[in-house]
Amino acid sequence: MNKRAGIGFYVFLIIFVFLVMFPFIWVFLTSIKPVGEIFSSFNWFTKHPSLDSYVAAFTHRPLVRYMLNSFVVSIVTTLLAVAFASFAAYALTRLPIKGKGLILGIVLASSMFPQVAILSPMFNIVTGLGLRNSYLGLVLPYITISLPLAIWILATFFQKIPFELEESAKLDGASPFQTFRKIIFPLAAPGVFTTGILVFIAAWNEYLFALTINSNDAWRTVPVGISMYTSEFSIPWGDISAATVIVTIPIVILVLIFQRRIVSGLTSGSVKE
Amino acid sequence: MKKRRFQLNEKQLGYAMVLPSLILVFVVILWPVAQSFWNSLFDYRLNDPTRSEKMMHANIDLEKYVDNHFFIEKQLDELADATDREQDKQTISKIKTGIEKYHSELLSDKQVEKKVEKVNDLLMAYKPVNDSELKYQQVDNDFAAAYRKALSSYQHDLENIAESLDGKEVQSDFQQTAELLGATNRSILKSNFIGVDNYKKYFKDKRMWRSLGNTTLFTVISVFFELVLGLLVALLINRAFKGRGLIRASVLIPWAVPTAVAAMMWGFLYDGQSGIVAHYLEVLHIVPSSSWLLSTGNGGLFSIILADVWKTTPYMALLILAGLQTIPGSLYEASNVDGASKLQQFFKITLPLLKSSILVALLFRTLDAFRVFDLIYVLTGGGPANSTESISVYAYKTMFSQQNFGEGSTLSVIVFLCVALISFIYVKLIGSELFAGRTK
The missing domain is CATH 1.10.3720.10 (MetI-like)
Structure with a gap:
């Protein structure tokens, strides 16, 4: 459908983008207001921009620590999940094993399970292993909950690679694992990368396990840390908006750089080709 | 001849490659979900020591039980000496024989007797009982219920006597022993399996x-x-x-x-x-x-x-x-x-x-x-x-x-x-x- 875009269309686009971005715009504008102005007026722009809220966001709460925690947990999760998922996806799409349908079915069905039904036994397991308030305590559940999506996307990518490549590798005397490591995996690199970004974002955003397992302030991740900025007596909107802006920036950068990949990953499961 | 490296064939490699994912999915998703189903059948609370474990059967916390039981006989004898009323003496001796009966029924199992002795030795040496095998003894649900019921009615009896008595000191002696029976009662843990009651x-x-x-x-x-x-x-x-x-x-x-x-x-x-x-x-x-x-x-x-x-x-x-x-x-x-x-x-x-x-x-x-x-x-x-x-x-x-x-x-x-x-x-x-x- 190649309709030409008219002026009305661009007006619509501008309104649409403005509505979608409005919360971010407003929060940013708030974060540079002096604290007194936040509570006293609905002016869009302040005449006295200040960075006080940013200073407060970093000093009132260990925001840097939250970001470090999130970063470590998400990176480790991404690397391990992508490794495990690409093994599984490769075996499921290209190796002669039995029960492929069953295995894929189990993995996909497990993604539909509500996390709250996993939470309390998982809490007991993690407590039993002494992994509460640690990175590993979060990485373990995170890898697992991202496996279904990762396996699904990677399987789609692996399927697209021609099977002749493997046969010629076999003729050249490559072992099955060498074929995977040296031929198929590099060819699927774009898919692997896409999967990695999606797993990273999912791990970065996870809330329920992080809230439950890492309850010590020094081990909190960004989403949980931000949600703890409110205190019982007052809500420091200045600090919160500054902190929100800070933690949103990495995501905006990630999205701007990798938007095509993200879209292809998100839609790879839902559209038949 | 060239040394041939150990190689998996395609099929073995395939299973080896899906294994990590499958193990994770089983351990972190399927097993916990099954556990949630199982847990929902219990009255299972982390903040209540008598219900913080899932127990299909009644159990006795031997550490607490032995520790409390040790004092019961002595204290009851003292109480019998402290009161002059024949009626109270009778009640006390009824309590004593009652508890003795349940206690010997408990010890009639040779294994339990051995465990009780071991726990006793540890307690005498002021050592905690850390081994949960030793600490908890599974008992028959009906026996536990009967024992608990008897203990709470004895506790009630002693409290009644305490109220009817004059003299603060005697009263508090009776109260204390009543409390002791209560503590013994609490060391007998009911099964907290409640089936579909939660639902x-x-x-x-x-x-x-x-x-x-x-x-x-x-x-x-x-x-x-x-x-x-x-x-x-x-x-x-x-x-x-x-x-x-x-x-x-x-x-x-x-x-x-x-x-x-x-x-x-x-x-x-x-x-x-x-x-x-x-x-x-x-x-x-x-x-x-x-x-x-x-x-x-x-x-x-x-x-x-x-x-x-x-x-x-x-x-x-x-x-x-x-x-x-x-x-x-x-x-x-x-x-x-x-x-x-x-x-x-x-x-x-x-x-x-x-x-x-x-x-x-x-x-x-x-x-x-x-x-x-x-x-x-x-x-x-x-x-x-x-x-x-x-x-x-x-x-x-x-x-x-x-x-x-x-x-x-x-x-x-x-x-x-x-x-x-x-x-x-x-x-x-x-x-x-x-x-x-x-x-x-």
Whole structure:
């Protein structure tokens, strides 16, 4: 459908983008207001921009620590999940094993399970292993909950690679694992990368396990840390908006750089080709 | 001859490669879900020492039992000497023989006797009993119940005597021994296996039905708006224009921001005093007052749904857009030649061909929406007065604020069953659709 875009269309686009971005715009504008102005007026722009809220966001709460925690947990999760998922996806799409349908079915069905039904036994397991308030305590559940999506996307990518490549590798005397490591995996690199970004974002955003397992302030991740900025007596909107802006920036950068990949990953499961 | 390296054949390699994922899925997802089912059958509370373990059978905490039992005989003898009334002496000797009877019945099992001796030795040496094999002795449910009943009636007897007596010192002696019997009673742990009692309880629980209602309402309304708006946006931007990258990025950012962070942002926008959205909605008379949004149940649900529609419509639009782009343009050209109107094209071409992408997107969204936790927990905390609670939030609060894992697991199993039902319905709908696509 190649309709030409008219002026009305661009007006619509501008309104649409403005509505979608409005919360971010407003929060940013708030974060540079002096604290007194936040509570006293609905002016869009302040005449006295200040960075006080940013200073407060970093000093009132260990925001840097939250970001470090999130970063470590998400990176480790991404690397391990992508490794495990690409093994599984490769075996499921290209190796002669039995029960492929069953295995894929189990993995996909497990993604539909509500996390709250996993939470309390998982809490007991993690407590039993002494992994509460640690990175590993979060990485373990995170890898697992991202496996279904990762396996699904990677399987789609692996399927697209021609099977002749493997046969010629076999003729050249490559072992099955060498074929995977040296031929198929590099060819699927774009898919692997896409999967990695999606797993990273999912791990970065996870809330329920992080809230439950890492309850010590020094081990909190960004989403949980931000949600703890409110205190019982007052809500420091200045600090919160500054902190929100800070933690949103990495995501905006990630999205701007990798938007095509993200879209292809998100839609790879839902559209038949 | 060249040394041949150890090599897996393709089949072995295949199994070895799926193994890590399968193990993780079993250990972290399937096993915990099974555990949740199991836990929901118990009166299982972390903050109550007598119920912090799941016990199919009654148990005796031998450490406490032996420690308390040791003093009973001596104290009863002293009490018998302290009172002059024949009636009281009789009661005391009845208690003594009663307890002796139960105690010797307990020790009639040679194994138990040995364990009791061991525990006794440890206690004499002032050492704690750390080995849970030694500490807990499983006993017959009926025996435990009878023993507990006897002990509590003895305790009652002694308390009655204490009340009828004059003299503070004697009274407190009797009270103390009554307390000792109470402590002994508490060392005999009832089985906390209660079958489906938790489910029966929640079946009649108003808060459960309300949270289930909220969850359903939230799911239906927000998924409906996300679908309609998403379809609209997808249709509008499915054309060639400048600045596609900008649109794509602005659509992806709300999706990529953590829900908890988005909820904090909206919490600010909805704030009764300084929230701009609350302010404008009030000025435009869309809401009765700016504080209505977060301080009433209906306002809270409205706020939650609006925030969710904002966060997820773009994602829905993307999925539908991907589906739209697979529809060949030639179909529209042909229908143009046949003189079909735009509306006819939409209903006869676009919608039927989009059906399977829409159903898949709907499946994911419905399941996600039904499990909603972060948004509600951060934005309203389920309040005011639990009126915006979703079933997941209710389950979480029961498990981790009240430390009641038994009842909390029951609620999470209810979420599980609802989600299973929803998936089943969708898979029935989509299954045939996908199958038709495959066999083409």
